[in-house]
Structures are given as structure tokens and as C-alpha cells.
Amino acid sequence: MKFTYLGTSASEAVPAVFCECDMCNEARRRGGRDLRTRSCAVINDDLMLDFGPEAYVQSVRFGIHLSKIKSLFITHPHADHFQMNNFALRGGFWGMNLTEDMLTVYGGKEVYEKMQDFIATGREVVTPHFACEKLTAFNPVTAGDYKIIPLRAAHDPSIECFVYLIENLKDGKRVLYLHDTENDIDDSIDFIKGMHCDLVSFDCTCGNTFVQPGQRHMGLKNDILVRDKLIEKGVIDSSTVLICNHICHHVGLYDDLSRIAMAEGFYLSYDGMTFTL
Ligand SMILES: [Zn+2]
Ligand SMILES: [Zn+2]
Ligand SMILES: [Zn+2]
Numbered sequence: 251m252k253f254t255y256l257g258t259s260a261s262e263a264v265p266a267v268f269c270e271c272d273m274c275n276e277a278r279r280r281g282g283r284d285l286r287t288r289s290c291a292v293i294n295d296d297l298m299l300d301f302g303p304e305a306y307v308q309s310v311r312f313g314i315h316l317s318k319i320k321s322l323f324i325t326h327p328h329a330d331h332f333q334m335n336n337f338a339l340r341g342g343f344w345g346m347n348l349t350e351d352m353l354t355v356y357g358g359k360e361v362y363e364k365m366q367d368f369i370a371t372g373r374e375v376v377t378p379h380f381a382c383e384k385l386t387a388f389n390p391v392t393a394g395d396y397k398i399i400p401l402r403a404a405h406d407p408s409i410e411c412f413v414y415l416i417e418n419l420k421d422g423k424r425v426l427y428l429h430d431t432e433n434d435i436d437d438s439i440d441f442i443k444g445m446h447c448d449l450v451s452f453d454c455t456c457g458n459t460f461v462q463p464g465q466r467h468m469g470l471k472n473d474i475l476v477r478d479k480l481i482e483k484g485v486i487d488s489s490t491v492l493i494c495n496h497i498c499h500h501v502g503l504y505d506d507l508s509r510i511a512m513a514e515g516f517y518l519s520y521d522g523m524t525f526t527l
Contacts, residue, residue: 251293251294251418251421251423251425251448251526251527252293252294252295252524252525252526252527253291253292253293253425253449253524253525253526253527254291254292254293254312254314254522254523254524254525255290255291255451255495255519255520255521255522255523255524256287256290256291256292256304256305256308256309256311256312256314256521256522257286257287257288257289257290257302257304257305257308257521258286258287258289258495258496258497258519258520258521258523259286259287259288259289259330259496259497259498259499260289260330260455260467260496260497260498260499261288261328261329261330261498262498262499263286263287263288263304263499264277264284264285264286264497264498264499265277265278265285265499266499269499271499271500273499273500273502273503274499276503277499277503280503280504282504282520283504283520283521284503284504285521286497286520286521287302287303287304287307287308287521288302288303288304288330288331289302289330289331289429289495289496290302290304290305290308291427291451292314292319293396293416293418293425294395294418295314295315295318295319296318296319296320296321296350296394296395297319297320297321297322297323297393297394297396297416298319298321298322298323299322299323299325299414299416299427299429300323300324300325300331300332300429301322301324301331301332301333301334302329302330302331302332302333303329303330303333305333305336306336308521311521311522312521312522315349316340317340317345317347317348317349317350318349318350319350319353320350320352320353320354320393320394321353321354321356321393321394321396322353322354322355322356323356323357323393323398323414323416324355324356324357324358324361325357325403325411325412325413325414325427325429325430326357326358326360326361326403326405326406326409326410326411326412326430327357327358327360327361327364327409328406328430331429331430332357332361332364334364334365334368337368337378337380338368338378340353340378340379340380341378341379345379348379351379352379352380352381353379353380353381354380354381354382354383354393355380355381355382355383356382356383356385356391356393356398356400357382357384357385357410357412358384358385358386358400358409358410358411358412359384359409359410360409360410361382361410362382362383362384362385365380365382366382368380369381369382385400385412386400387400387401387402387410387412387438388400388401388402388441392419395418395419395420396416396417396418396419397416397417397419398414398415398416398417399414399415399417399441399442400412400413400414401413401414401415401435401438401441401442402435402437402438403428403429403430403431403435403438404431404432404433404434404435404466405430405431405432405466405467406466411430411431413426413427413428413429413431413435413438414426414427415427415442415445415447417445421527423448423527424445424446424447424448424449425447425448425449425450425451425527426442426447426449426450426451426480426485427451428450428451428452428453428476429451429453429495429496430453430455430466430467430496431453431467431468432453432461432463432464432465432466432467432468432472433461433468433472433473433475433476434463435476436479439476439479439480439483439485440483442483442485443483443484443485444483444484444485445484445485446484446485446486446487446490447480447485447486447490448489448490448491448527449490449491449492449493449525449527450477450480450485450486450490450491450492450493451493451495451519452468452473452476452477452492452493452494452495452516453467453468453473453495453496454468454469454470454473454494454495454496454497454511454516454518455467455468455469455496455497455498455501456468456469456498456500456501457469457470457497457498457500457501457502457507458470458471458501458502458507458510458511459471459501460472467496469501470494470510470511470514470516473492473494473514473516474514477492477515477516491517491525491527492515492516492517493516493517493518493519493523494507494511494516494517494518494519495519497518497519504518504520
């Protein structure tokens with residue numbers, strides 16, 4: 251099972267779109283791992299997690315053919331995770347010889363409603379090659395070669411937000427994708443008790459800090475709490491790859507934050523980072 255980050259930033263990107271702070275300008279000067287686009291990941295070449303504002307550019311940069319993606323799981327409909335403005339290009343004159351005729355988009359209530367509206371109105375222009383499926387927390391679905399468990403995220407109480415456990419049924423490998431969320435997800439962790447994961451991607455929006463409840467995200471100190479809970483419940487062990495991801499523009503440059511995260515046993519993500527599990 252191959253896991254690739256296409257984008258690794260929080261909502262504003264790094265450097266942030268309109269920002270002239272010292273951190274953003276140093277990121278502009280250094281380039282490389284200090285340039286982050288909005289969060290998105292791909293498993294093998296057929297399952298995608300989120301579709302943000304840079305999904306098209308990310309796909310070209312990292313050699314991902316979007317027409318091969320069969321299943322797209324949206325964590326929640328915030329603008330850095332869910333953008334539909336390229337969806338009308340999937341079919342007809344604009345999207346020819348699709349590898350997969352249909353792309354199924356999975357998500358909670360608001361994602362499902364937006365997709366249904368799009369499919370209904372899109373038919374006037376081009377038959378959109380999309381299907382959508384509504385998920386509910388703690389009810390697993392099978393999509394192609396994968397079993398996916400949508401778990402409750404503690405993020406934005408006004409919309410339905412999920413974190414996902416993705417299991418590859420072919421090789422038994424599992425990924426836990428914790429975006430976006432606070433650390434108050436004990437019910438979700440209890441639900442996957444004993445299900446060993448090979449990789450966990452943690453919300454680390456706020457860098458090397460502890461984020462108080464109600465702030466919708468985590469920092470490294472919250473990640474450590476979640477990690478310890480996952481160990482206690484038999485979800486992770488010393489063989490599990492742990493990664494800090496969804497990084498904002500206030501938390502330091504790649505090398506500095508990476509050193510701090512590595513000392514606690516976490517990799518720091520960057521756009522294009524790949525793991526073969
Ligand atoms: Zn986000
Ligand atoms: Zn900035
Ligand atoms: Zn969000």
C-alpha cells in the first residue's frame with residue numbers, strides 16, 4: 251500500500267496566500283519542503299482523501315492521474331478540503347478517455363447535498379461522471395479494494411466532519427487519517443480498538459504547542475496525547491509510521507519543526523512525501 255501526501259498545509263497554505271509575515275517570506279525564500287499546498291492525500295493510485303483548491307496542480311506535479319481515482323473521501327466541506335470547481339471537467343469534451351468512468355464521492359451530510367446539487371444541475375452541460383454516497387459515523391463502507399470506517403471528528407460542530415480509517419483489503423494495511431480534529435475523539439479511538447494501523451496522519455495545525463479544547467485543531471502536545479491513547483487501545487505500536495500534518499504558517503520552518511517532531515517519534519509531512527507500507 252502506497253500513501254502519498256499531495257498537499258500538507260492548513261487552510262491558508264504556506265506561505266499563506268496574502269501573508270507577508272517573516273515566516274511566510276522565509277518559506278518563499280527557501281522553497282522546497284517549506285512550500286505547502288492545501289491538504290490532500292492519495293492511497294495507491296485510486297483512492298483520494300480530500301480535494302482542495304490545489305488538487306489539479308498537485309496531481310500534475312506528483313504524477314497522479316485524476317481519471318484513475320475511483321473513490322474520493324471528503325473529511326469535511328471546509329474550503330481547504332473540498333472544492334468542486336473542476337468537477338464539471340470530468341467528462342465530455344473536457345475530460346476524454348476516462349480510465350474510471352465514474353468517480354464516487356463519499357462524505358457527510360453537507361458534502362452529499364452539495365454533490366447531489368452538482369450532479370442534478372451538471373447534467374444540463376455535460377453528464378458528470380460522478381456518483382455520491384452519504385456516510386454516517388461508525389458505519390463502514392467498502393469502496394473497491396478498501397474498507398473505510400468514517401469516525402467522528404471533533405472539528406466544526408455546525409457540519410458533519412469525519413476522520414477516516416482506511417484498510418486495504420488486498421494487503422491488510424491500514425491508514426488512520428486524522429484531519430481535521432481536536433484530541434477529544436475517545437469514542438472514535440474506542441471504536442477501532444485492536445485494529446492495528448500502519449500509518450497515522452495527525453492534525454498538527456498549531457505546531458509545537460498544546461491546543462485548548464474548542465480550537466478545532468491540534469498541536470504536537472495534543473498529538474502525543476492521541477498517540478498514547480492509540481497505543482493503549484492497541485491501534486498503533488512501534489512499527490506504526492506517525493506523521494504531523496496540516497501545518498499552518500505560524501509554527502516554524504520545516505527543519506526546525508521536523509527536529510522537534512522527530513524527537514517525539516513523528517515525521518513532519520511535506521508535499522510529495524510518500525510511504526510504501
Ligand atoms: Zn483544514
Ligand atoms: Zn505568514
Ligand atoms: Zn477544517
